[in-house]
Amino acid sequence: MASPVVGKKRLSEGLTVTSKVFVRSRNGNASKIVREHYLRNDIPCLSRACQRCGELVAPDANGQLPKFILSPEPLQLKEVGRHYVVVDTNIILQAIDLLENNQIFFDVIVPQTVLDEVRNKSFPIYNRIRTLCQDNEKRFIVFHNEFCEETYVKRLDSESINDRNDRAIRQLCTWYQEHLQSSGINIVLVTNDRLNKESAVKNNITTKNLHEYVELHPNCSELRDLIPTEEFKQREKVEHFFENHYTTSRILGGLKNGTLYQGSVNISSYNFLEGEIKVASLPKPLLLIGSANLNRAFNGDQVVVELLPKSQWKKPSTMIIDDEKLNTNEDPNNEDTQISDRERRLLTQDAIDTQNDSSEVQPTGRVVGIVKRSWRLYVGQIVQNSVSKNTSNSAKSCFVKLMDRTLPRVRIRTRRANELLGQKIVVAIDSWPTTSNHPEGHFVKCLGESESVEAETEALLLEHDVEYRPFSKSVLDCLPPEGHDWVVPKDLEDAEVLRKDPLLPKRKDFRDKLVCSIDPPGCVDIDDALHAQQLPNGNWEVGVHIADVTHFVKPGTPLDAEGASRATSVYLVDKRIDMLPMLLGTDLCSLKPYVERFSFSCIWELDDDANIVNVEFNKSIIKSREAFSYEQAQLRIDDKSQQDDLTKGMRALLRLSKKLKQKRLDAGALNLASPEVKVHMDSETSDPGEVEIKKLFETNSLVEEFMLLANISVARKIYSEYPQTAMLRRHNSPPATNFEKLNDMLRVRKNMAISIESSKALADSLDRCVDPNDEYFNTLLRIMSTRAMTAAEYFSSGSYGYPEFRHYGLAVDIYTHFTSPIRRYCDVVAHRQLAGAIGYEPLDLGHRDKSKMETICKNLNKRHRNAQFAGRASIEYYVGQVMKNNESVETGYVIRVFSNGVVVLVPKFGVESLIKLDDLTSHVESVNFEEDKYQLTFTTQDGKHQRTVAVFDQVKVEVKSILDQSVGKRKAQLVLL
Amino acid sequence: MDGRRWNELRRFQCRINTHPNSADGSSFVEQGNSKVVCIVEGPMEPPSRSQLSATEATLNISLNVTPFSSIDRKRRNKNERRIQEIITSLKRTFEQSIITDKYPRTTISITCHVLTLDGGLISAVTNSITLALIDAGIAMYDYISSVSAGFYDNTPLLDLNQLEENDLSYLTIGIVGKSEKLALLILENKIPLDKLEGVLAIAVAGGHRIRDMMDKEVRRHGELRLSKLANK
Incomplete structure (x- = not known):
């Protein structure tokens, strides 16, 4: 690569142009890259203290002026006085959590150079810093120093790009310092780069590293723990616990010629030292056994693996290995190998076992590189015995055991270890060097006392990556200004009304239809309503009316962006995390009874056998006559004395729905089950009272059938209109x-x-x-x-061929989600596409772009999964609380048998738990595990009887709830009787 | 983006009468890093009788995109479809704006050489042809000034460079003089209909600015000629 030739020309209008020429050779040919770069002197500093820059502002394309954000009275600290902060790239990359913390870092200037570097290094962090810059609370700005005449620096001949960038940052500091001199505001450069700091000091720029900067704050003791671990103190004797990962070039080469494989690691939930990785070219997943082979991979990481020789191929282990069993006595300050010895012993034993019968061996592999870390914030608890008793105030290492059992414990350094014992804390992981047995992390924040409802709820939301913070102001600004007073306009021809909503005449007026809604009791976000009436020709007109969310959520608004990122509402036992603000979800969109609401209607003409004669889609206005719960609706239908039109319509709906269901079952729709339970809350104390398995009425399936029918009809319509980008759902x-x-x-x-x-x-x-x-x-x-x-997934129709659209569980060839736009974003997209398809309003570009749709689908799938997990975790927690109060003997079923334990499911509580062999018997030597028969025989505790436990056996178990000290998680403990 | 605001043009420079000895009219246009030389010959007697039209002048346009103009060195065939398309649309544009019935039984041959290419190919070529035609003294109704505009993330952008052209959908327009009449409109990919108006608006504004700059250059050159005449 030749060095760039830089030319500079001056323009008459005061703009300056730099042309850069890079000549670099790629696969032998010379290519010439010419970039123009316009320098200007009218970039405002965006400080409210500045008098000069006010004239420089120019409106953007929407006619909005840039806002001056930096406060004229910034934070005052000893040593540096009133100041703005300029951050370096390494600070953003390492301490983004700290930047987001709302106790420190206000009035921050992010140089464009830094932003570009961050984007190249890590896109998620780039997105986070962009969001920070957009919301004005912490007063972050981006200064386009590369385009500013005074702050642009030319790369010198012998200078590396990094050095140039550092110099550009320093130049920016100098410029700001001079620019704001009159208002007495200092500029502090915060960087962890030693060389950069030294040079900055030479240029008279106030420079601090992160530690020094935090120390300046009066409440530094709290903040100090949040500082990420830096390069660890050099140990004299460096011991390597893990092999180094391969270099990037070697990995790329290996992937290309097929000797290495890429995939995402899936750690077994029963054994944290065993992972599986699905590789496209192999029929069976590769096993990764033992920490050495896992080589620092986390659950969910994208990794590159190589195959191990056939002699090392193994069967998936039948042991249950728990972190706590292995690492109880480790001292976090001292890297000791004795634990891994023990680990190894377990493994060898396992290896011997499996080598005896080599019939079912699975290929094994070894991680040689990590492409993408799945690291996020984790919730955990400090391990009690890893905290030293020494009470001095210096930072000490301790272990944090994470809630997720498939992850190893994390080492953090904190001064407040003793205070934080027994609390749920959030940690971030910084690195996992080869010289350490455990990943290094730092403390982020404390959620509160373990087992308190607030801390547990927050923890499980965090753990499942659910956005639960209240909606930001920019989102709330998108709501209609009338708030709760918003009503459907009375006079649909009124000029004033039409001016506000020119699409109104396209709406159909269905206010005369006898519409009602049927939902679970206590439901406030009513998505759907139904009606049926007989037509003169004997057929039935059936209408499904869905809340018209897209009337309020317009594409491209912050509200839409927020909805898209949340993707779904999350239902916890005692709480609902909404996708859309309350005002919309429970009032304006919700199809409440007795009031007029906008809706999106799907009207079929069905014949007596529930065959579709005709279907029509319309935006409409409806007035729901009644909101039933499933039970009420059932009672009303069954009550022979009710003979009004509404009830007759409901009876017709029920009759038609039964026919629809039968058709679906004939086509092969599955009727699967999950151990779903519902927790009753005591309304006075909000203590969980009892657990019951969900009850189903006929009306449940009435609503379900018509929703399915609507979804299928809509899916066909939007697919025919947008064959490349229709939002659909499939089930492999x-x-x-x-x-x-x-x-x-x-x-x-x-x-x-x-x-x-x-x-x-x-x-x-x-x-x-x-x-x-x-x-x-x-x-x-x-x-x-x-x-x-497999799980069903959202996709855009361009990603698969038509035969693969099939929904296996429902046995239909095409399907989408359309009927719950208040709580699912997929439905919002489907609404927009349907509105486009019927010519109501043009479809937003984002929903016509294949790659954008794919991004949306990816997020939807992820959030949907997380929401489900969060919901289940919440139920699990509450069930635990219920069981705390009433221990009982219940019927359970054995669903898995291991060589050292069995897994039992208790249907009444919907819980399953592991019963370890040690708890079953003390005569370990008597155990006989017959894998091919899925049974475990052992001598009972009293030593007199032989007892056999096999899969599918019905067993009596004593259910009680115990608190797992190390994780702070209450879990069901089952004792076999 | 390269440091321009959404409604700013790239650096625009032009010269006319660059090749006074070898052609009747010539010009050189620089729009950002795109550089185009244009040579006009004629009106002259056509080389073959078949091309002749009794009522108006015929236009011959050839466009040469030099192999060294873009990132990779690549020889382009003269008959490449894309080039032919551009030529056709240019021909239609200028047939309308040259007062062709003034020159019956003649041809006007226009040759453009693209020296470097950094986006805005059609607009740079159009502008250079306008200038060269003026230099050749061929009667036209008005200036045709051309500029491209694209659309990114709810913001219309003016005068795209190569990098931007690759990623965005954009249109190129040619405007007649100071009016809002379009002599040329090329849109090769999709822009949503409701956003098109905004994009067109900035393109028209940009076109007017280019017209002013071209006008300035023509007048400068005219004065130079006049002073030379006066000195004689």
Whole structure:
């Protein structure tokens, strides 16, 4: 690569132009890259203290002037006085959490140079700093120093790009310092780069490293812990626990010629030292066994692996290995190998076991590089015995055990270890050097006492990456100014009204239809309402009316962006995290009874056998006559004395829905089960009272059937209009390997089989698997098959071919989500696309762009999954609380057997838990584990009887709830009786 | 972006009568890093009778994108479809703006050489042809000034460079003089209809600015000629 030739020309209008010429050779050919770069002298400093820059502002394309953000009275600190902060790239990359903290770092200038460097290094961090710069609370600005005549620096001949950038940052500091001299505001450069700091001091720029800057604050003791760990003190004897990862070039080469494989690690939830990685070119997943082979990979990381020789291939272990069992006595200040010895012993034993029968070995691999870390903020608890008793105030290392059991413990340095014991804390992970057995992290914040409702809720939201902060002001500004007083305009022809909403005449007036909604009791965000009426020709007109959210959520607004990033509402036992602000979700959009609301209607003409004769989509205005709960609706339908039109309509709906359901089942729709339970809350004390399994009425399936029908109809419509970008949902047929084990268990234990050729075959075979002695067995089997399924996913129609659109579970060829726009973003997109398809309003560009749609879908899928996990975790927590109060003996079912324990599911509470062998018996030597029969035989505690436990066995267990000290998590403890 | 505001043009420089000895009219236009030389010959007797039209002048345009003009050295075929398309649309544009019936039974041949290319190919070529035609003394109704404009993230952008052209959808327009009449409008990809107006508006404003700069250069050159005549 030749050095750049830089030319500079002066223009008459005061703009200066620099032309750069790079000549670099790529695959032998010379290519010439010419860039123009315009320098200008009218970039405002955006400080409110500055008198000169006010004249420089120019409006942007929307006619808005840039706002002057930096406060005229910035924070005053000893030593540096009133000051603005300029941050260096390394600060942003290492301490973005600290920048986001609202106790420190106000009035920050981010140089454009730094922003570009951050973008090249880490895109997520770049996005976070951009958001910081956009909301004005912390007064962050970006100064375009590269385009400013005074701050632009030319790269010198012998200078590296990094050095030039550092110099550019220093130049910026000098410029600001001079610019703001009259107002007496200092500029402090915060950098952790030693060389940069030294040069800055030479240029008379006040410079601090992160430590020094934090120390200047009066409340520094709290903040100090938040500083990320820097380069660790050099140890004299450096011991390497892990092998170095391969270099990038070697990895790229290896991936290209097929010797290395890339995939994302999936750590077994029973054994944190064993991971699996799915590789496209291999039929079975690769096993990664032991910490050396995992080589610092975290659950979910994108890694590159290489295969191990065949002699080292193994079977997935049948042991349950827990972090706490291994690492209890480790001293965080001292790297000791004795633990890994123990770990190794476990592994060797395992290896011996598996080598004896080599029938089912799986290829194993070793991580040689990590492409992308999945690191985020983690919630955990300080491990009690890792805190030294020494009470001096110096920073000490201690371990944090994370809530997620598949992750190793993290070492942090803090001065407040003793204070934080027993609290839920948030930590960020900084690095995992080869010289350390554990990843290094730093403390971010404290959530509160472990087991308190607030801390637990916040922890599980954080842990599942759910955005739960209140909506920002810019989002709330997008709401209609009338607030709760907003009403559907009375006179639809009024000129004033039409001026505000020119699309109003395109709405159909359905206010005369007898519409009602049926929802769970206590539901406030009513998405959908229904009506049915007989047509003169004997057919039925059935309408599904969905809340018209897109009337309020316009594309490109902050409200839309927020909705897209939250993607779904999250339902916890005691709390709902909304996707859209309350005003919309529970009032303006919600199809409440007795008031007029805008809706998006899907009207079918159905014949008596529920075949679709005709379908029509319209934006409309409706007035719901009544909001029923499922139970109320059922009572009303069953009550023979009610003969009004509304009830008759509901009866017709019920009758039609049954036909629809039958058709669906005939087509092979699955009826799966999950151990869902509902926690009753005591309304007075909001203490969880009791647990019950969800009850279903016929009306549940009434609503469900019509929603499915609406979704399918809409999916067809938007797909025909936007074949490349329609927002759809698909459900892959499960890979046969997922059912292998289940089928084998069934064959061995029950002499039954399920077939999985098609969803129809699966549905039928599931119906056949009935154990006459045990009526729950069929449900149990359905639960277990549900787990073997792949998850349904959102996608845009351009990503797959039509045959792959299939929704396996519902047995339809095309499907989308349309009916709950208040709580799902997918539905919002589908609404917009449908509105475009019926010519109501032009579709936003973002929903017509394939790559943008793919980004949206990716986020939707991720958030959707997280929301489900968060919901389940919340139920789990509350069930734990319920069980704390009432211990009882319940029926459970064995669903997995390991060589040293069994997993039991208790349907009544919907909990499953592991019963370790140590708790079953003290006669460990008597244990006989027959893997091919899925059974475990052992001598009972009293030593007199032999007892055999096998998969699918019904067992009596004593359920109680215990507190796991190290994780601070209450979990169900089962004792076999 | 390269440090310009959304509604700012790139550096625009032009010269006319650059090749006084070898052609009837010539010009050189620099728009940012795109540089175009244009040579006009004629009106003259056509080389073959077949091209002749009894009522008006015929236009011959050739466009040569030099192999060294873009990032990679690549020889372009003269008959490349894209070049032919551009030539066709240029021909249509100028057939309308030259008062062709003044020159019956003649041809006007226009040759453009693109020396470096950094976006705005069509607009730079159009501007250079306008100037060269003026230099050749061919009667036209008005200036045709051309500029490109694109659309990014709700913001219209004026005068795109190569980097921006690759990523955005953009249009090129040619404006007749100070009016808002368009002699040329090329849009090769999609811009949503409701945003088009804003994009056109800035393009028209940009075109007017370019016209002013071209006008200045023509007048400067005219005065130079006059002073030379006066000195004789």
